[in-house]
Amino acid sequence: MKIQKKLTGCSRLMLLCLSLELLLEAGAGNIHYSVPEETDKGSFVGNIAKDLGLQPQELADRGVRIVSRGRMPLFALNPRSGSLITAGRIDREELCAQRMPCLVSFNILVEDKMKLFPVEVEIIDINDNTPQFQLEELEFKMNEITTPGTRISLPFGQDLDVGVNSLQSYQLSSNPHFSLDVQQGADGPQHPEMVLRSPLDREEEAVHHLILTASDGGDPVRSGTLRIYIQVVDANDNPPAFTQAQYHMNVPENVPLGTRLLMVNATDPDEGSNGKVTYSFHNVDHRVAQIFHLDSYTGEISNKEPLDFEEYKIYSMEVQAQDGAGLMTRAKVLIKVLDVNDNAPEVTITSVTTAVPENFPPGTIIALISVHDQDSGDNGYTTCFIPGNLPFKLEKLVDNYYRLVTERTLDRELISGYNITVTATDQGTPALSTETHISLLVTDINDNSPVFHQDSYSAYIPENNPRGASIFSVRAHDSDSNENAQIAYSLIEDTIQGAPLSAYVSINSDTGVLYALRSFDYEQFRDLQLKVMAQDSGDPPLSSNVSLNLFVLDQNDNAPEILYPALPTDGSTGVELAPRSAEPGYLVTKVVAVDRDSGQNAWLSYRLLKASEPGLFAVGLHTGEVRTARALLDRDALKQSLVVAVQDHGQPPLSATVTLTVAVADRIPDILADLGSLEPSAKPNDSDLTLYLVVAVAAVSCVFLAFVIVLLALRLRRWHKSRLLQASGGGLVPGSHFVGVDGVRAFLQTYSHEVSLTADSRKSHLIFPQPNYADTLISQESCEKKDFLSAPQSLLEDKKEPFSQVNFCNECISYLEKNNS
Numbered sequence: 008m009k010i011q012k013k014l015t016g017c018s019r020l021m022l023l024c025l026s027l028e029l030l031l032e033a034g035a036g037n038i039h040y041s042v043p044e045e046t047d048k049g050s051f052v053g054n055i056a057k058d059l060g061l062q063p064q065e066l067a068d069r070g071v072r073i074v075s076r077g078r079m080p081l082f083a084l085n086p087r088s089g090s091l092i093t094a095g096r097i098d099r100e101e102l103c104a105q106r107m108p109c110l111v112s113f114n115i116l117v118e119d120k121m122k123l124f125p126v127e128v129e130i131i132d133i134n135d136n137t138p139q140f141q142l143e144e145l146e147f148k149m150n151e152i153t154t155p156g157t158r159i160s161l162p163f164g165q166d167l168d169v170g171v172n173s174l175q176s177y178q179l180s181s182n183p184h185f186s187l188d189v190q191q192g193a194d195g196p197q198h199p200e201m202v203l204r205s206p207l208d209r210e211e212e213a214v215h216h217l218i219l220t221a222s223d224g225g226d227p228v229r230s231g232t233l234r235i236y237i238q239v240v241d242a243n244d245n246p247p248a249f250t251q252a253q254y255h256m257n258v259p260e261n262v263p264l265g266t267r268l269l270m271v272n273a274t275d276p277d278e279g280s281n282g283k284v285t286y287s288f289h290n291v292d293h294r295v296a297q298i299f300h301l302d303s304y305t306g307e308i309s310n311k312e313p314l315d316f317e318e319y320k321i322y323s324m325e326v327q328a329q330d331g332a333g334l335m336t337r338a339k340v341l342i343k344v345l346d347v348n349d350n351a352p353e354v355t356i357t358s359v360t361t362a363v364p365e366n367f368p369p370g371t372i373i374a375l376i377s378v379h380d381q382d383s384g385d386n387g388y389t390t391c392f393i394p395g396n397l398p399f400k401l402e403k404l405v406d407n408y409y410r411l412v413t414e415r416t417l418d419r420e421l422i423s424g425y426n427i428t429v430t431a432t433d434q435g436t437p438a439l440s441t442e443t444h445i446s447l448l449v450t451d452i453n454d455n456s457p458v459f460h461q462d463s464y465s466a467y468i469p470e471n472n473p474r475g476a477s478i479f480s481v482r483a484h485d486s487d488s489n490e491n492a493q494i495a496y497s498l499i500e501d502t503i504q505g506a507p508l509s510a511y512v513s514i515n516s517d518t519g520v521l522y523a524l525r526s527f528d529y530e531q532f533r534d535l536q537l538k539v540m541a542q543d544s545g546d547p548p549l550s551s552n553v554s555l556n557l558f559v560l561d562q563n564d565n566a567p568e569i570l571y572p573a574l575p576t577d578g579s580t581g582v583e584l585a586p587r588s589a590e591p592g593y594l595v596t597k598v599v600a601v602d603r604d605s606g607q608n609a610w611l612s613y614r615l616l617k618a619s620e621p622g623l624f625a626v627g628l629h630t631g632e633v634r635t636a637r638a639l640l641d642r643d644a645l646k647q648s649l650v651v652a653v654q655d656h657g658q659p660p661l662s663a664t665v666t667l668t669v670a671v672a673d674r675i676p677d678i679l680a681d682l683g684s685l686e687p688s689a690k691p692n693d694s695d696l697t698l699y700l701v702v703a704v705a706a707v708s709c710v711f712l713a714f715v716i717v718l719l720a721l722r723l724r725r726w727h728k729s730r731l732l733q734a735s736g737g738g739l740v741p742g743s744h745f746v747g748v749d750g751v752r753a754f755l756q757t758y759s760h761e762v763s764l765t766a767d768s769r770k771s772h773l774i775f776p777q778p779n780y781a782d783t784l785i786s787q788e789s790c791e792k793k794d795f796l797s798a799p800q801s802l803l804e805d806k807k808e809p810f811s812q813v814n815f816c817n818e819c820i821s822y823l824e825k826n827n828s
Contacts, residue, residue, distance in 0.1 A: 040053035055090060059071070069118065081128075113128075150333065158201070164231055173223055174197070183204075247330050291324045359374040419487075455491075468560065594633075607655075608657035650667075
């Protein structure tokens with residue numbers, strides 16, 4: 008039971024705290040202050056810290072600041088005192104004008120709790136503005152016969168303050184004839200009126216001086232004054248009188264501006280201001296008032312704008328004469344305007360065709376024209392014509408109407424448009440004329456085919472071009488216009504090496520730019536024959552073709568290819584044979600290479616890149632011939648290794664190398680002896696292979712020797728028959744049938760068999776090359792026709808020396824030389 012009572016007491020305490028907090032927040036949410044206007048900067052407005060339930064030092068710690076928008080801040084926080092102060096001078100009239108109350112609203116932000124507290128500060132008005140009139144002095148006249156009770160409205164004053172500080176009352180200075188009556192307006196402000204209480208007498212008092220005072224209700228009271236001057240006008244009993252009841256005047260319409268047209272005159276027998284007459288227009292048309300000027304003192308009428316016969320033939324006006332007291336009289340003035348030829352004919356295009364097709368027949372109506380002149384008589388009689396060098400004519404209709412028609416067929420390609428000048432002239436003196444222009448567009452029909460700028464085109468493209476590269480641009484011109492001149496380019500289908508042309512090139516149908524769809528290879532084809540068609544968009548469309556020769560330019564993209572000596576398929580190096588008795592310049596072999604490029608890119612040069620015995624061999628720069636540079640010595644190694652480089656003349660140059668192995672030996676038996684002195688191989692298979700190799704070499708040598716003997720026999724027989732014919736006929740034997748030792752030597756050197764044995768591979772090769780011409784490149788197909796016989800590697804490994812080239816022709820040559828001697 009005690010526990011329950013204790014809980015009930017705690018609950019009540021919590022509810023009380025919560026209620027107090029809500030009351031504080033509600034009270035803090037409606038903070039209201041007031042401050043008089045025009046207070047100094049930093050003036051106290053209210054204790055904001057206290058109203059927020061904070062200590063002054065907590066304002067900065069909790070991030071309390073003013074949040075306002077739209078205008079410059081009018082208030083600030085004093086962090087030391089916790090009070091709200093003015094940030095500068097506050098002018099209530101500038102801030103709120105006549106609005107009451109004048110409230111300035113803003114918010115106080117407590118950043119740590121992110122709460123906003125609205126604050127309203129009322130700006131209290133002080134009496135800092137004096138009532139003022141718009142005028143400082145007011146002067147008007149009153150006739151002495153003005154009846155009493157006449158009310159004269161006076162200007163009212165203005166006070167920028169509000170409330171009791173605003174304008175509260177008017178007061179008129181004391182005068183026996185006038186009194187002040189203030190009317191309360193429906194919209195709030197008071198309207199002062201001056202009332203005439205008794206008749207005026209000019210002879211007694213000609214001018215009355217009054218002062219109207221406007222006062223506010225402030226403390227101290229502020230007031231403003233208006234000085235009023237009332238001039239009493241003498242009574243007038245004689246009105247002015249014109250010398251004529253009606254004035255007449257004839258003037259030409261081209262009279263200069265400011266010309267005096269006529270003068271009206273009125274007299275008044277009264278004296279002073281009562282006899283002074285002024286003139287003015289009365290109830291005249293506003294247009295007449297704009298054209299004419301009436302001198303109010305002299306009665307002279309002049310024109311300030313040009314007269315127009317076509318606007319007004321007669322100007323009628325009424326002139327009023329008034330004396331100083333207000334009596335008046337009126338007279339009528341008639342001014343007749345005489346016509347002059349001041350209006351040029353007016354040309355109106357009633358109907359017009361702005362565009363006509365070029366194939367329209369003659370007589371087509373282009374426009375309907377109306378001519379009018381506002382002048383009269385001869386001044387208004389008109390004629391109309393056009394220039395004679397145009398394919399048009401004017402046909403006159405009724406009532407000054409003309410029609411413009413074509414006189415012949417038009418050609419847009421010759422002239423695409425006409426600017427037709429239509430001239431209308433009157434018969435006045437001097438004659439006036441008017442020109443109008445008709446723009447006629449000759450529309451196109453599709454009567455012209457596209458025309459290329461050249462009869463044919465040639466373009467060049469380097470090989471290995473990137474795909475999509477721009478090759479060339481063709482342009483065609485169509486004399487037509489618009490869609491008839493819109494040209495679409497296309498390629499006429501064709502096949503190149505079995506593939507459609509569209510697989511190689513394409514063309515932009517709008518610009519005529521050709522693009523490569525693939526990379527061209529000069530070695531594959533060197534030129535392409537294309538036909539480009541240009542077709543317009545007319546109906547029906549017209550087209551034309553042009554041929555384009557596309558030449559592929561060679562690039563140095565192929566390295567030299569060595570045909571001889573050909574590299575064996577197993578990666579070994581062939582062996583060339585040279586006798587030890589070879590003299591300097593002896594042709595050992597010839598490196599034959601080709602380049603698939605052309606021109607300068609295919610020019611080849613040879614050089615010796617590396618040699619095991621420098622200075623022993625030399626390579627021809629342009630022939631590739633490997634010759635001995637000096638005589639072979641006994642100390643020269645049996646195996647000579649040469650590296651020959653072949654380079655073309657392209658930019659950049661490309662090259663290839665080949666390694667030659669030259670075996671030095673005097674005779675074939677020497678080589679065979681060397682082969683026989685080799686130790687038998689440890690492997691039976693290698694020994695049998697060596698035996699087969701020796702037998703094959705001997706068999707080939709015998710066959711070749713038999714072939715040479717048969718060939719020599721045939722040549723000797725032919726030579727013998729030629730000698731018999733020469734003896735019987737007494738003539739000479741043709742030199743082409745004679746074969747000497749040198750010829751046989753050359754023949755045998757050309758058709759020679761070479762035994763090439765490799766020293767670095769497991770098997771040796773016996774090479775039977777094709778005929779070797781010194782000045783002719785060997786084709787790749789002939790170089791591939793080589794048979795290789797393998798020799799046991801044990802022979803090479805045990806011998807440790809390379810085999811030499813065996814030239815079977817040396818003994819034959821020696822035999823022939825002996826027989827010849």
